[in-house]
Amino acid sequence: MSKIGVRFIAGEVKQLDYDGQQVLADIKALHDGDVMRLKFDYCIVCAGCCFGPFSKWGESLWFPTIHEAAREESEWRDIDERFLEGRRRHILQEFDSLTELNARSASILVVGAGFIGVEWVTELQYYFRNLNLNIVDVLPNCLGPLPPSAAAYCARYMTSVGIKQHYRTKYDPNSMDFWQTIGMPEKADRTFVCIGVKAANYFMPPDTLSVTGPGGGGWILFNQKLQVTTRPPRGAQVGDVWAGGRVFAVGDCNYGCIGNPPDWVMPPVPKVSFPSEEQANHACRNVRLMNADKALRDTYWPWGAGLFATSLGPRDACFVMGASYRKGSGYLVNWWLPAVWQKDLIERTKVMECKSEAIGRMAAELQSLRSFLRRALLSLGTSVALFSxxxxxxxxxxxxxxxxxxxxxxxxxxxxxxxxxxxxxxxxxxxxxxxxxxxxxxxxxxxxxxxxxxxxxxxxxxxxxxxxxxxxxxxxxxxxxxxxxxxxxxxxxxxxxxxxxxxxxxxxxxxxxxxxxxxxxxxxxxxxxxxxxxxxxxxxxxxxxxxxxxxxxxxxxxxxxxxxxxxxxxxxxxxxxxxxxxxxxxxxxxxxxxxxxxxxxxxxxxxxxxxxxxxxxxxxxxxxxxxxxxxxxxxxxxxxxxxxxxxxxxxxxxxxxxxxxxxxxxxxxxxxxxxxxxxxxxxxxxxxxxxxxxxxxxxxxxxxxxxxxxxxxxxxxxxxxxxxxxx
Known part of the structure; x- marks a missing residue:
């Protein structure tokens, strides 16, 4: 980031406010614990979310526990995951625990057969072959919102490697009937919850957060310009802009949709990386327009929201394109080893893009629909020119x-x-x-x-x-x-x-x-x-x-x-x-x-x-x-x-x-x-x-x-x- 003139501050934003002219941010520095107040002309919130819906703070294995209040009540409060070494220690602890469970052929239950649950249970099967693995979901099949062909492909893979699947079954750990139904009368030795998301926008004013939504609400409300808004009045689709429209929210931290069903202003967007990147691009564009006193442009349902790459261990995967907010939409377009290589290359080139390397930047361009259209039009123009x-x-x-x-x-x-x-x-x-x-x-x-x-x-x-x-x-x-x-x-x-x-x-x-x-x-x-x-x-x-x-x-x-x-x-x-x-x-x-x-x-x-x-x-x-x-x-x-x-x-x-x-x-x-x-x-x-x-x-x-x-x-x-x- 320093190459493009970005100043990086290691710390936690405790509060975001607006004084009528500038955005105010109270930041607790990581190195000394002091709270500093900084002023900004514009702010883009990209705070992400957590993945533990049953935890007060959304704590889970899939995201480091970094917020001060959450760390005080963490299940692993002895580890400071704000630092790379702390995250590494936690990973090693989990590895040691899984190794011990594998040695005694323990029974494992994975709750949720969405893409996180499916990826996790297949990784466990590949690296810890002695585990007795079960996965449960309330929906009739895995990968619920994705096309049936992708669900069937993943289900066949899990069956072929001995993973027991239980669908149309609600997770109820306190009910013996539940455990009997899934064939685990002795209960699971270890349960991993891989369902849902939870907001982590503790620093935002309460009137800018939703009262409903996944994990009990708390998501940042926004309009079609991606500007943060207050809660809309009863019957309204969108609230008033907050902070003079100078604060934008992109990716997993925002509400994910605008308006109310069935008349969406913008339907729900999946909380995955592709649409987050596209929304960030839209927000940066609008900051430039706003700074130039020009009309802001609307965002839209990102094309990347329809892309889902699901790993099935390190040697199999499937890739879906064209999915929308409608259940069962999209197309299974890639699978088996080619999908594995595709996902690996996406990850590698993303790191290279962050390093500002040429190949990473090129891969990012190829992932852009706008770039695709430019190339298509350019190719058409070149063909016409050569023809004549x-x-x-x-x-x-x-x-x-x-x-x-x-x-x-x-x-x-x-x-x-x-x-x-x-x-x-x-x-x-x-x-x-x-x-x-x-x-x-x-x-x-x-x-x-x-x-x-x-x-x-x-x-x-x-x-x-x-x-x-x-x-x-x-x-x-x-x-x-x-x-x-x-x-x-x-x-x-x-x-x-x-x-x-x-x-x-x-x-x-x-x-x-x-x-x-x-x-x-x-x-x-x-x-x-x-x-x-x-x-x-x-x-x-x-x-x-x-x-x-x-x-x-x-x-x-x-x-x-x-x-x-x-x-x-x-x-x-x-x-x-x-x-x-x-x-x-x-x-x-x-x-x-x-x-x-x-x-x-x-x-x-x-x-x-x-x-x-x-x-x-x-x-x-x-x-x-x-x-x-x-x-x-x-x-x-x-x-x-x-x-x-x-x-x-x-x-x-x-x-x-x-x-x-x-x-x-x-x-x-x-x-x-x-x-x-x-x-x-x-x-x-x-x-x-x-x-x-x-x-x-x-x-x-x-x-x-x-x-x-x-x-x-x-x-x-x-x-x-x-x-x-x-x-």
Whole structure:
């Protein structure tokens, strides 16, 4: 908080008042116990609530006992949970108690089969396997207000692990009939109450608190602007604003609804984290508007209030979207391990957001409906713009970029099929890019999901693309008024037209679309460009096959099906190694981007591109692998194409004030967008498991793919074209 100029005071607010001009807060400091009075222009109350409805102070295991009055009557008054060490001590005490109960196979009763009760009883079952577990609820099923599909899923799980469930049964610990009904005549050795909530707004003036509501009332009343109000007169829906409207209440501390049923001004909002965050955003917005003497805006029933992620121990879960205040609403959209990972990532990225880390901030944006709509509209606008775009014209009338054809083919290698993309100059669609979550999980945690589980992205083309169009023969191009650049260069050199092909090789956890911008541009110059998936690719479509075998079969395929007579190869990262070790000849040249195998001694021309900002393949490693005698420059514009081979070593950023490009800065911006949108939430897990993140975290800050492409792609084009026009 200090990074954004917030002053933090450790203490308890004993009273909140208003003097007609400013908000007054009496705060008892944590360090010395003195009470100080502070004045504020505005105040936002985010005090939360407690979860023990049968306790005078709402005391429960699920929330630390921190209020002074409650601590004096606490069941664990010997522990000061205002401090981290006190909370840790209490957790360890509970662990020791559960360990002892587990050792003697004790009977446990969990009261309440809402999401807290279900999560708690399934955690107990997983970690303390000898406990005799029972859960009871007055409703006909668990997760009462959520859709039947979610309730049934959780009920099946609890049945499968031996948790006894008792529904339509009211908890009455003083009645032997109750204990007989649930099959526990000896009563429970330990009971955990997981029902209801209780207000903890002791510092607020009584006339701003409700007299009814969960746990006996005491909730802060508010209006549609989230301003605190007094109690409404009889028959009225909303009371008068309190403190001149300068105090706002958000999240679990407020009444949760406005008005009376059935004519709600705003229906009840669940006391969970998602709507609390959204209300806080609304309140901050209204503080800014009020300070600028502008009209305040109404809040609304938060979309996040319909999201419920319920854990079933650490290895199962379910996720509900679209729930409302109506019973049984919503949809079960995720379950089992994917829901476990989803919930874990939500928790991790929330911590990262609080730390102001880039990935956490990005995850928070993705959780916002408004952000989703912005992205949807932006995508629509981008699609329309690309649909209406014209083929770029060339200032040099000696040649013009040819329309680019694209095909997705299957390359047979032995008894296996390898998906391969082919770009080619066409006579006159976006790409479907599949990222396998199963493959990612295989890398992160072992094979737990089929590789077919994943997400498909539409990657927008940088040039007009005609899927499955007829290829443009080199003779046709050479004889036309607007030959391709490649054929124009060959004609100027006195050479006959010839089909030339370039292979692109992706890297570890890469894709055949990684450098689609380069593939398109080379095809527009007259090359046939083929990019196969390799075994390490994100699509998960290829079983274990050596890269050498795939490249060898692809060369044969290009000769047979496309009449290719001359070849080049370019690779990124591990693909850079493939580009330098694959058997040739590659007379059009070899290009190694952000990766280079040592010991290169082939006679084919070689172009190396690397960056000092690469955190995966360090520049020092590339320098050691570059053959001696090859000239190196730091600016692509200074590269001497008259030399057979050379290297470009980027040592500065291509955006003002930024570091040199990172490992994936060389990839297409479209591909990076797709990968980041899906994979960035997995980065926290990758860090925990110490899996390389391939500079994804760095790229989130740089976002420099377009700048890197503008600086490097023309050089790669020139390199291949010049070599293809020499023989």
């Amino acid at each position: 775009a014209q083929c770029p014209s060339s200032a040099d009338r000696a040649y013009t970029p040819a329309p680019v054809g694209y095909r997705s083919i299957q390359l047979r290698v032995g008894q296996k099929q390898v998906p391969t993309s082919v770009w080619y100059p066409a006579q006159n669609k976006p790409y479907q890019h599949f990222i396998s979550v199963g493959k990612i999980v295989e890398v992160l945690q072992g094979a737990l999901l089929p590789r077919s589980v994943g997400w498909e992205f539409d990657l927008q083309a940088g040039l007009p693309i005609f899927a499955d169009a007829s290829p443009l023969a080199p003779e046709t191009s050479a004889a036309s008024e607007t030959p391709t650049r490649l054929q124009q260069l060959r004609s100027s050199a006195g050479l006959l037209p010839k089909n030339c092909a370039v292979i692109f090789a992706h890297g570890y956890l890469g894709s055949r679309f990684d450098m689609l911008h380069l593939c398109e541009r080379l095809a527009s110059q007259g090359f046939v460009v083929a990019a196969p998936d390799f075994s390490e690719g994100l699509s998960g479509a290829v079983s274990e096959l050596p890269r050498r075998d795939i490249v060898s079969e692809l060369l044969a395929k290009l000769r047979r099906a496309w009449g290719a007579q001359q070849f080049g190869i370019v690779g990124h990262s591990a693909g850079g190694g493939t580009a330098t070790v694959s058997p040739g000849p590659f007379a059009c040249g070899r290009v190694a981007v952000a990766g280079l195998a040592p010991g290169y001694a082939d006679p084919d021309p070689l172009l190396v591109l690397a960056s000092e900002g690469d955190g995966v393949v360090r520049l020092e490693r590339v320098l050691q692998a570059i053959p001696s005698g090859i000239p190196c420059v730091e600016d692509p514009g200074n590269y001497d194409l008259s030399k057979k081979s050379g290297a470009v070593l980027l040592r500065r950023g291509l955006k003002d004030g930024q570091q040199a490009p990172c490992h994936i800065s060389f990839l297409s911006a479209e591909t990076n967008k797709a990968m980041i949108s899906l994979l960035s939430p997995l980065l926290p897990v990758a860090r925990v498991l110490e899996v390389p993140v391939l500079d994804f975290d760095t790229y989130l800050e740089l976002q420099d793919s377009e700048e890197v492409a503008a600086a490097t792609l023309p050089l790669i084009e020139d390199f291949f074209c010049q070599n293809a026009a020499k023989q």
